[in-house]
Amino acid sequence: QKEVEQNSGPLSVPEGAIASLNCTYSDRGSQSFFWYRQYSGKSPELIMSIYSNGDKEDGRFTAQLNKASQYVSLLIRDSQPSDSATYLCAVNTGGFKTIFGAGTRLFVKA
Amino acid sequence: EADIYQTPRYLVIGTGKKITLECSQTMGHDKMYWYQQDPGMELHLIHYSYGVNSTEKGDLSSESTVSRIRTEHFPLTLESARPSHTSQYLCASSLGGFLRIDEQFFGPGTRLTVL
Numbered sequence: 001q002k003e004v005e006q007n008s009g010p011l012s013v014p015e016g017a018i019a020s021l022n023c024t025y026s027d028r029g030s031q032s033f034f035w036y037r038q039y040s041g042k043s044p045e046l047i048m049s050i051y052s053n054g055d056k057e058d059g060r061f062t063a064q065l066n067k068a069s070q071y072v073s074l075l076i077r078d079s080q081p082s083d084s085a086t087y088l089c090a091v092n093t094g095g096f097k098t099i100f101g102a103g104t105r106l107f108v109k110a
Numbered sequence: 111e112a113d114i115y116q117t118p119r120y121l122v123i124g125t126g127k128k129i130t131l132e133c134s135q136t137m138g139h140d141k142m143y144w145y146q147q148d149p150g151m152e153l154h155l156i157h158y159s160y161g162v163n164s165t166e167k168g169d170l171s172s173e174s175t176v177s178r179i180r181t182e183h184f185p186l187t188l189e190s191a192r193p194s195h196t197s198q199y200l201c202a203s204s205l206g207g208f209l210r211i212d213e214q215f216f217g218p219g220t221r222l223t224v225l
Contacts, residue, residue, distance in 0.1 A: 043216040
């Protein structure tokens with residue numbers, strides 16, 4: 001079992017819809033959770049971080065964390081074609097290490 | 111916007127050459143990282159540093175070496191480049207510290223091709 005698991009996709013949603021991206025992790029001691037967006041040929045860009053259970057909203061993005069279920073998700077409301085990218089989930093266990101998932105490819109159809 | 115820089119952005123070099131990939135950040139971050147990523151594939155951590163004079167190997171075995179003589183500078187060196195080293199190399203940094211703020215900011219990357 002991978003330490004951070006994501007569905008590789010591709011996830012395809014129509015423009016204006018809600019895109020839901022999911023991530024599970026194996027280490028119950030994990031403390032910090034991050035979502036990065038990576039456009040093809042570019043480097044990852046941090047879009048959200050979340051540290052406690054519940055929801056955190058930033059514009060069209062909402063991160064959701066459930067530590068009991070070891071689950072973190074990212075919702076993108078009113079999806080735009082410019083949101084088409086690979087979304088990386090990253091988990092920090094409280095020590096040095098941040099583990100990145102393999103990423104979910106998202107396509108938003110105009 | 112993150113202030114982390116990598117040079118060169120693209121490098122094509124012959125087998126056996128020694129190369130150094132440069133990475134600098136102006137944010138005063140304690141932690142710095144080197145990742146290797148092939149197109150469409152996962153990020154693999156190859157080196158990291160907690161601070162000056164601290165360097166550690168990451169999860170992916172790599173023939174490269176790193177140094178951290180100054181907080182802002184974290185160069186990666188390949189003594190003898192081989193075609194298997196062809197990849198994208200990404201440098202990142204994070205604040206670190208007591209609160210362990212580990213939001214990582216990435217540089218633009220160096221795309222290395224070894225012929």
